[in-house]
Amino acid sequence: MSEPSALQYVTDAALAYLPQDALLEELLSRISEVLSADTAAILLLEDDEPGQVLRARAACGIEEEVDAGVAIPLGRGFAGRIAAERQALAIDDVDHADILNPILREKGIRSLLGVPLLVEGRVIGVLHVGSLSPRHFTDEERELLQLAGDRAAAAIGHAKLHTSEISAREAAEAATRRLESLQRITDAALAYLPQDALLEELLSRITEVLSADTAAILLLDEQEHILRARAARGIEEEVEAGVTIPLGRGFAGRIAAERQALAIDDVDHADIHNPILREKGIRSLLGVPLLVEGRVIGVLHVGSLSPRHFIDDERELLQLAGDRAAVAIEHARLYEQRRLAEALQRRLLPSNLGGIPGIELASRYLPASGESLGGDWYDVFPLGRGRIVVAVGDVVGHGLAAAAVMAQLRTALRAYAADRHPPAEVVARVNHLMWNLGPTAMTTLAYAVVDPDEESLELVTAGHLPPLVVDRGGAASFLPLQGGIALGTTRVARYESRVHPFPTGTTVVLYTDGLVEVRGRTIDEGLDRLRAAAATGHSSLEALCSGIVERLVPEQRPDDIAVLAARVRPQPERLSASWPAHRESLVAVRQLLRRWLRARSATEDEIYDITVACQEACANAVEHAYRPGRESFEVEATYADRRVRVTVRDHGRWRAPRGSNRGRGLPLMHALMERVDVEHSEEGTVVVLERTLGEEDA
Amino acid sequence: MSWLARVTEERHGDVAIAVVDGEVDASNAADIAERLRQLLTNRSAALVVDLSPTSYLDSAGINLLFDLGTELGDRQQQLHIVVPPAAPIARAISFTGLDIAVPTHATREAALEQATR
Numbered sequence: 001m002s003e004p005s006a007l008q009y010v011t012d013a014a015l016a017y018l019p020q021d022a023l024l025e026e027l028l029s030r031i032s033e034v035l036s037a038d039t040a041a042i043l044l045l046e047d048d049e050p051g052q053v054l055r056a057r058a059a060c061g062i063e064e065e066v067d068a069g070v071a072i073p074l075g076r077g078f079a080g081r082i083a084a085e086r087q088a089l090a091i092d093d094v095d096h097a098d099i100l101n102p103i104l105r106e107k108g109i110r111s112l113l114g115v116p117l118l119v120e121g122r123v124i125g126v127l128h129v130g131s132l133s134p135r136h137f138t139d140e141e142r143e144l145l146q147l148a149g150d151r152a153a154a155a156i157g158h159a160k161l162h163t164s165e166i167s168a169r170e171a172a173e174a175a176t177r178r179l180e181s182l183q184r185i186t187d188a189a190l191a192y193l194p195q196d197a198l199l200e201e202l203l204s205r206i207t208e209v210l211s212a213d214t215a216a217i218l219l220l221d222e223q224e225h226i227l228r229a230r231a232a233r234g235i236e237e238e239v240e241a242g243v244t245i246p247l248g249r250g251f252a253g254r255i256a257a258e259r260q261a262l263a264i265d266d267v268d269h270a271d272i273h274n275p276i277l278r279e280k281g282i283r284s285l286l287g288v289p290l291l292v293e294g295r296v297i298g299v300l301h302v303g304s305l306s307p308r309h310f311i312d313d314e315r316e317l318l319q320l321a322g323d324r325a326a327v328a329i330e331h332a333r334l335y336e337q338r339r340l341a342e343a344l345q346r347r348l349l350p351s352n353l354g355g356i357p358g359i360e361l362a363s364r365y366l367p368a369s370g371e372s373l374g375g376d377w378y379d380v381f382p383l384g385r386g387r388i389v390v391a392v393g394d395v396v397g398h399g400l401a402a403a404a405v406m407a408q409l410r411t412a413l414r415a416y417a418a419d420r421h422p423p424a425e426v427v428a429r430v431n432h433l434m435w436n437l438g439p440t441a442m443t444t445l446a447y448a449v450v451d452p453d454e455e456s457l458e459l460v461t462a463g464h465l466p467p468l469v470v471d472r473g474g475a476a477s478f479l480p481l482q483g484g485i486a487l488g489t490t491r492v493a494r495y496e497s498r499v500h501p502f503p504t505g506t507t508v509v510l511y512t513d514g515l516v517e518v519r520g521r522t523i524d525e526g527l528d529r530l531r532a533a534a535a536t537g538h539s540s541l542e543a544l545c546s547g548i549v550e551r552l553v554p555e556q557r558p559d560d561i562a563v564l565a566a567r568v569r570p571q572p573e574r575l576s577a578s579w580p581a582h583r584e585s586l587v588a589v590r591q592l593l594r595r596w597l598r599a600r601s602a603t604e605d606e607i608y609d610i611t612v613a614c615q616e617a618c619a620n621a622v623e624h625a626y627r628p629g630r631e632s633f634e635v636e637a638t639y640a641d642r643r644v645r646v647t648v649r650d651h652g653r654w655r656a657p658r659g660s661n662r663g664r665g666l667p668l669m670h671a672l673m674e675r676v677d678v679e680h681s682e683e684g685t686v687v688v689l690e691r692t693l694g695e696e697d698a
Numbered sequence: 699m700s701w702l703a704r705v706t707e708e709r710h711g712d713v714a715i716a717v718v719d720g721e722v723d724a725s726n727a728a729d730i731a732e733r734l735r736q737l738l739t740n741r742s743a744a745l746v747v748d749l750s751p752t753s754y755l756d757s758a759g760i761n762l763l764f765d766l767g768t769e770l771g772d773r774q775q776q777l778h779i780v781v782p783p784a785a786p787i788a789r790a791i792s793f794t795g796l797d798i799a800v801p802t803h804a805t806r807e808a809a810l811e812q813a814t815r
Binding site for chain 1: 701702703704718720721723724725753755756757758760761770786787789790793794
């Protein structure tokens with residue numbers, strides 16, 4: 001083989017595209033062939049303790065060199081000198097030379113020729129060839145080897161550069177993936193998922209990121225000191241089977257108890273408590289504690305079905321994921337509790353204050369800053385004979401516990417009131433009930449029964465501030481302080497009830513202490529401000545409540561606030577209202593008509609007669625004209641020259657009353673009123689009833 | 699609407715007394731009829747419905763008392779009603795003839811005397 005072609009052969013550009021190992025092997029094989037050498041080896045310079053060494057990287061004929069990982073210090077022995085002196089070196093007789101590498105001798109190499117591998121003047125290694133028979137390498141052969149070495153060095157350098165480029169790119173990609181992994185696990189959007197969905201999504205992302213086969217989250221039950229499988233992926237049986245792990249025992253138990261990450265490379269030889277892990281064929285495990293503010297709330301672990309050694313990076317990544325999961329779980333847990341409590345409280349507060357005829361109502365509930373709700377509560381409900389109950393309470397504490405007490409307070413108050421106990425007795429009974437519920441049920445309460453007919457307000461307070469009363473002229477004053485111990489503080493307590501005048505048009509404002517208590521100021525100051533805010537004339541109770549909130553409630557509230565205002569509407573000269581066509585409307589119509597008639601100075605007999613007659617007409621509208629609840633009917637009442645005229649109008653089809661005892665309505669109307677007109681038309685039925693007040697009889 | 703009227707029970711021998719406190723209209727008449735029927739056992743000779751504290755009664759309540767009277771009559775049991783003559787509801791009871799169909803008394807004592815005779 002001629003030199004140029006031989007040279008061409010060893011420096012073939014196509015070699016550059018081989019992976020480095022293959023490239024070196026191919027080079028050595030070609031060099032041995034070209035130089036008819038028995039062995040060839042490439043040693044590359046490496047940084048090693050204590051200094052630079054040459055390490056066999058590829059060999060041909062003396063493969064043992066590579067396998068044994070022989071390292072030659074720079075400057076020593078055959079190759080060491082070549083690299084240190086950056087010069088070619090030939091040894092005709094190995095026996096009489098300084099040869100460091102025992103393998104060369106053992107192989108029976110007799111002569112050696114070596115050249116430095118130089119890239120841009122820098123030594124990167126040594127290339128040498130050997131002969132098993134004594135041989136003198138010629139200058140031409142030395143030059144050829146050097147040329148081959150130069151080209152080889154360039155190729156190696158290129159490949160090395162290429163490799164480092166690849167590894168740099170790979171490192172960058174890995175870093176990016178890691179960052180992406182972290183972002184996938186710590187994605188803020190996860191926080192908005194319901195807890196179950198959040199945990200599942202987290203596990204799915206963690207298994208993907210760590211290429212794990214299984215993942216599970218166990219949450220700590222602090223009361224029972226056990227870990228309970230809460231969510232799992234790949235080992236769903238864990239959750240389905242309701243697996244529990246005692247704190248301190250087994251893999252997860254130890255992680256939680258020791259608050260430390262734990263890796264198990266070989267499950268077979270470890271203390272594993274959970275049989276499902278073995279049954280599933282999990283071979284290696286990595287787990288981290290879930291910590292919230294230093295408190296263990298659970299354990300997150302991943303598993304592998306093939307034996308695997310989890311590296312520090314993976315442990316760190318899992319811990320990061322765990323930290324994030326812990327915060328998310330805690331967040332979701334708090335959110336869930338808050339949502340529940342809010343939903344409960346919303347249900348406890350009357351949703352519609354417009355339902356009581358002749359009574360104007362308005363309310364505000366403002367949670368404390370940073371909290372979703374506290375223990376403030378209010379209620380409004382009818383009590384019969386036109387009376388209504390307005391009540392405001394303040395349960396000690398907040399959150400779910402307070403909401404639960406509110407629920408009982410509300411039910412108890414409504415039940416005892418419906419049983420027709422006098423107000424003081426209602427409150428005393430509720431006190432007894434609250435006492436039995438325990439110390440968390442301590443509650444203050446203002447309970448007032450408004451009687452529009454008697455124009456009175458009967459009040460009972462239990463450790464609560466006195467309500468404010470605003471008269472029709474806008475003058476505001478507090479009802480006298482009445483005493484009465486807070487509910488739930490003693491087993492048996494007596495409560496005083498006081499009846500106050502409450503003329504039509506007067507407003508009563510009930511509130512909780514958060515409204516008048518301002519840090520650094522006395523309660524009296526707060527009460528004065530409330531009185532001043534309420535006194536500045538308001539067209540409606542909505543406006544009154546808005547005014548009070550605007551003037552008294554600061555941006556930052558340490559406590560929650562409830563305000564409830566009620567007023568008996570003055571009776572208009574002409575009564576006109578529309579009602580939904582169902583039976584419950586009858587009571588409301590009756591109460592309104594009664595008050596309207598009373599304001600016209602009708603006697604009790606007259607009120608009863610006219611009310612019954614009107615009700616019979618309304619009952620027809622409700623029962624016969626429609627299927628229930630589908631439509632509405634109107635009632636209009638006018639008064640002129642002592643004559644009352646009531647008109648009931650519906651939009652349905654008149655149906656004759658059926659049944660033997662069903663036809664009494666119409667005769668009753670005729671008996672009770674002076675004039676009864678019933679007109680049917682396509683549009684519906686109009687009943688007109690008239691009666692003169694002050695006559696002996698109808 | 700439980701707050702509209704309340705029915706309380708008393709016993710006087712084998713006579714059941716039901717006191718109806720509040721208002722009876724089409725919205726609660728069926729519930730009250732049910733309550734009254736529950737007070738009657740097979741052993742009861744009579745039921746006295748005391749309407750003294752009844753502040754409102756219209757044809758819905760009157761119909762229920764007519765029905766109840768017929769029902770009890772069929773079972774050889776008596777229904778008696780107590781209505782103070784001055785009460786507003788006395789007029790409707792009189793107009794509809796309920797006081798003729800069902801023995802009506804001014805006081806509970808009078809009713810009991812009749813019922814236990």
